[in-house]
Amino acid sequence: DVKVTQSSRYLVKRTGEKVFLECVQDMDHENMFWYRQDPGLGLRLIYFSYDVKMKEKGDIPEGYSVSREKKERFSLILESASTNQTSMYLCASSLLGANVLTFGAGSRLTVL
Amino acid sequence: EDQVTQSPEALRLQEGESSSLNCSYTVSGLRGLFWYRQDPGKGPEFLFTLYSAGEEKEKERLKATLTKKESFLHITAPKPEDSATYLCAVPQTYNTDKLIFGTGTRLQVFP
Secondary structure (H helix, E strand, O other): OOOEEEOOOEEEEOOOOOEEEEEEEOOOOOEEEEEEEEOOOEEEEEEEEOOOOOOEEOOOOOOOEEEEEEOOEEEEEEOOOOHHHOEEEEEEEEOOOOOOOEEOOOEEEEEO | OOEEEEEOOEEEEEOOOOEEEEEEEEOOOOOOEEEEEEOOOOOOEEEEEEOOOOOEEEEOOEEEEEOOOEEEEEEOOOOHHHOEEEEEEEEOOOOOOOEEEOOOEEEEEEO
16 A cells, blocks of 8 residues: 655644655655645645755745655755644655655644 | 535435535636545545546445536435545646645534
């Protein structure tokens, strides 16, 4: 069964802390994505990657960075967490050129 | 500007009461419209892709249809297990690797 696994389901961090969100997929997909989901705003794309060491900004990249050192792993980094980054973070993957995304279960981050 | 709008925001149905959800979009040169289902506390799960006006796809009690400006997700004789948020998405005009999602319709089906 195809799978996208996000390492942390719930995190609570303090303002200014560095936060790592990890995502691993076992489908050999080329594309990987990080979204955040907020009530009334829907899913918004933060960053995506179509190959190892490649990344492209999504619609709301400010305050975030990403790392893709291996094909199966895509990390989202908050260098200095702020309260407005409290959200549900969703990782997804897809085959190159395909828009059918497989999502992880999500990581709910609270920044105090 | 690329945009996806879903209506209604929320829908409450009695079990067996059929209805439709709407997804309207504004992109140039549609390259697919995608429907997802999201259960509380979980990530979205893919349901359907539609590519051209007039196309229809069915899965159990769900049927998705597509016109040049909008898509409908018809739910026939829904059951409580159909309760979820339904999301639609389209690829952006100038970067088709990126999907634009609507804000979703939260469906509740009561026994």
